[in-house]
Amino acid sequence: MTDSAVPSPERHDAPGPAWPAPAQGLEEIAREAFVPGGVLSRAAEAFRPRHGQTEMAAAVARTIEQGGALVVEAGTGVGKTFSYLVPALLSGERVLLSTATKTLQDQLFGRDLPRLAEALGLPVRMALLKGRASYLCTHRLDLARRDASLPDRSALRTLAKIEEWAQATRTGDLAEMPGLDERSPVLPLVTSTRENCLGSQCPKFRGCHVNNARREALAADVVVINHHLFFADLAVRDSGMAELLPTVRVAIFDEAHQLNETGVQFLGAQVGTGQVLDFTRDMLGAGLQFARGLVDWQQLAGATERAARELRLVVGRNAAGSRLRWTGAAPEGVPEATWCEALEDLQAALAQAAEGIATVSEIAPDFVRLHERAALLAQRLQAFTREAEPGAVRWVDAGTHLRLVESPLDIAEAVQAKLLKTGEAEDPEARRRAWVFTSATLGDDARLTWFTEPCGLQDAEVLRVASPFDYPSQAAVYVPRQLPRPNDPGHSAAVGALAQHAALRLGGRTMVLTTTLRALRAIGEQLQARFQGSTEIEVLVQGQWPKRRLIERFREGAGDGRPGCILVASASFWEGIDVPGDALQLVIIDKLPFPPPGDPLVEARGQRLESQGRSPFNDYFVPEAAVALKQGAGRLIRRESDQGLLVVCDTRLVQMGYGRRLLAALPPMRRLADEAEFEDALQRLAAG
Numbered sequence: 272m273t274d275s276a277v278p279s280p281e282r283h284d285a286p287g288p289a290w291p292a293p294a295q296g297l298e299e300i301a302r303e304a305f306v307p308g309g310v311l312s313r314a315a316e317a318f319r320p321r322h323g324q325t326e327m328a329a330a331v332a333r334t335i336e337q338g339g340a341l342v343v344e345a346g347t348g349v350g351k352t353f354s355y356l357v358p359a360l361l362s363g364e365r366v367l368l369s370t371a372t373k374t375l376q377d378q379l380f381g382r383d384l385p386r387l388a389e390a391l392g393l394p395v396r397m398a399l400l401k402g403r404a405s406y407l408c409t410h411r412l413d414l415a416r417r418d419a420s421l422p423d424r425s426a427l428r429t430l431a432k433i434e435e436w437a438q439a440t441r442t443g444d445l446a447e448m449p450g451l452d453e454r455s456p457v458l459p460l461v462t463s464t465r466e467n468c469l470g471s472q473c474p475k476f477r478g479c480h481v482n483n484a485r486r487e488a489l490a491a492d493v494v495v496i497n498h499h500l501f502f503a504d505l506a507v508r509d510s511g512m513a514e515l516l517p518t519v520r521v522a523i524f525d526e527a528h529q530l531n532e533t534g535v536q537f538l539g540a541q542v543g544t545g546q547v548l549d550f551t552r553d554m555l556g557a558g559l560q561f562a563r564g565l566v567d568w569q570q571l572a573g574a575t576e577r578a579a580r581e582l583r584l585v586v587g588r589n590a591a592g593s594r595l596r597w598t599g600a601a602p603e604g605v606p607e608a609t610w611c612e613a614l615e616d617l618q619a620a621l622a623q624a625a626e627g628i629a630t631v632s633e634i635a636p637d638f639v640r641l642h643e644r645a646a647l648l649a650q651r652l653q654a655f656t657r658e659a660e661p662g663a664v665r666w667v668d669a670g671t672h673l674r675l676v677e678s679p680l681d682i683a684e685a686v687q688a689k690l691l692k693t694g695e696a697e698d699p700e701a702r703r704r705a706w707v708f709t710s711a712t713l714g715d716d717a718r719l720t721w722f723t724e725p726c727g728l729q730d731a732e733v734l735r736v737a738s739p740f741d742y743p744s745q746a747a748v749y750v751p752r753q754l755p756r757p758n759d760p761g762h763s764a765a766v767g768a769l770a771q772h773a774a775l776r777l778g779g780r781t782m783v784l785t786t787t788l789r790a791l792r793a794i795g796e797q798l799q800a801r802f803q804g805s806t807e808i809e810v811l812v813q814g815q816w817p818k819r820r821l822i823e824r825f826r827e828g829a830g831d832g833r834p835g836c837i838l839v840a841s842a843s844f845w846e847g848i849d850v851p852g853d854a855l856q857l858v859i860i861d862k863l864p865f866p867p868p869g870d871p872l873v874e875a876r877g878q879r880l881e882s883q884g885r886s887p888f889n890d891y892f893v894p895e896a897a898v899a900l901k902q903g904a905g906r907l908i909r910r911e912s913d914q915g916l917l918v919v920c921d922t923r924l925v926q927m928g929y930g931r932r933l934l935a936a937l938p939p940m941r942r943l944a945d946e947a948e949f950e951d952a953l954q955r956l957a958a959g
């Protein structure tokens with residue numbers, strides 16, 4: 272069932288309550304909801320019973336009844352949201368729902384959950400909980416109002432709009448504010464972090480939006496969160512989940528394929544020069560407002576800021592987003608003595624700042640927090656002067672700022688110890704708790720080891736539910752053998768030429784997914800130069816507009832004088848983009864999406880496998896590529912009526928032994944043997 276088939280409150284007569292009758296088990300009741308004439312088909316005309324959807328719902332119901340962990344890979348079109356929501360709501364248990372993105376979080380809370388609860392006739396109390404950066408902090412808004420150093424006039428205008436909106440908002444969720452640019456430099460000034468929040472000392476504590484959201488979450492039957500929040504809390508216990516999680520009986524993770532990579536970001540240790548600069552700004556702001564003349568704030572802030580910038584400088588100029596390996600005393604390419612000295616200087620500057628703040632700490636609660644922040648930053652920097660923890664990997668992210676990172680290689684240990692509590696066999700509550708992990712793509716083998724191994728879920732029950740789509744008749748895959756090899760300098764130009772030709776035949780309707788930003792730029796520029804001023808094709812390139820706007824324009828396609836579209840994108844567009852219908856008929860992938868071998872985290876994962884006598888290539892690189900390829904290909908067919916072509920411009924797929932495994936991971940599309948068959952398929956698509 273697609274989400275569009277969710278009954279709308281306006282469109283149906285709510286059926287009677289469907290609370291479980293005592294004699295029936297949850298599995299039986301959940302199954303009944305999905306049968307023809309059952310509560311779902313009575314509530315929504317568009318609902319069609321599907322075997323896979325019902326089986327998944329039954330498995331979720333059994334897990335809720337018995338406790339334990341269930342991992343479900345549900346192919347596109349299964350309707351997995353209903354498969355977990357129906358048994359979860361019917362169980363009457365307290366439920367935590369976590370998603371990877373705020374978009375799905377908003378969709379679940381704003382649409383799917385209320386409509387389904389109404390269809391089932393269940394009085395469910397729901398709450399949406401996001402990270403504190405999503406909520407307006409009224410205390411910091413007050414400080415920002417009086418801050419004379421706001422970046423520019425446009426920042427002042429944004430601040431004025433936020434102030435006006437602040438009078439009316441109930442939730443304080445900034446996503447509800449119309450027209451607010453989420454990249455605005457004002458946002459960090461009007462939201463809080465764990466470090467700068469004053470907690471119960473805050474003059475605005477009573478009406479605080481962050482605390483209100485947490486209180487509502489604690490009182491709700493179903494709480495919708497996101498993975499970032501979940502792991503941030505597991506790591507630093509900041510979001511109120513420390514109280515929430517023990518009271519939850521059912522935890523469901525949708526888009527679970529992102530759990531491991533999200534988790535490792537939070538479970539390690541991090542400190543950055545950007546955080547130090549935020550601190551100096553806050554110290555200067557509070558100092559000048561509450562204790563002007565008592566301490567030389569300009570001098571203290573200047574010295575700390577200089578030390579932070581010095582540390583950034585010793586690393587030298589690096590391409591934005593570079594990760595520097597850090598296995599010895601200093602990151603690679605950085606002289607050890609200079610690095611250690613700069614690190615010590617920054618700690619000393621923070622210690623001096625802390626001393627200065629301590630002299631005025633009774634004047635305002637802000638100074639107590641600032642003192643703690645200075646100490647914490649210095650302590651975190653200090654930890655990076657010692658050796659890394661065993662089993663962890665260290666690196667430096669070098670961009671405008673520097674971020675020092677120490678990360679576990681995966682989340683397995685944390686999941687086992689903190690979620691499943693496998694070491695606490697006698698904890699009856701932990702045993703009763705049900706964990707459900709689901710996504711459209713969780714691996715390329717029967718045990719879904721790509722997902723279960725790094726997440727510590729090898730003992731979980733595993734279920735794979737195939738997509739109901741008829742892939743052999745709806746889609747075809749083509750690997751052009753005449754293209755240059757993927758490492759050939761002319762490869763991107765050849766991919767661009769293929770995209771140009773095919774998009775002209777289809778009148779746009781083409782998405783090019785690249786594995787690197789360099790290829791994104793090369794192919795994007797080539798196509799934009801070719802179609803400049805064209806009335807037939809408009810070329811959309813990631814980064815030139817906000818993501819949402821790009822997707823909306825691409826979905827519109829041709830019509831009413833608009834040209835058709837080619838979208839050239841990388842990274843985040845490989846997954847989660849939903850363009851049903853004929854706005855998208857051709858997906859072109861430039862290269863096999865292997866993880867970057869020089870990345871310190873990737874390298875450390877490979878080395879660990881090697882030390883276990885396993886093959887990093889077969890056990891890590893190939894499964895990663897298989898899952899990413901499957902996700903990219905998954906953009907093509909979104910409905911039973913969709914038709915489309917997938918072109919993978921990497922001859923290794925048909926020339927190397929591992930190519931067979933990668934092709935097998937794709938949905939069962941028919942294979943096009945040569946250019947003639949490809950042209951023929953394009954012709955048919957173009958003819959509609």
Ligand code: SF4
Pocket residue numbers: 408409410411463467468469470471473474475476479480481482
């Ligand atoms: S308690 Fe923290 S988040 Fe809430 S208003 Fe005060 S500083 Fe802001």
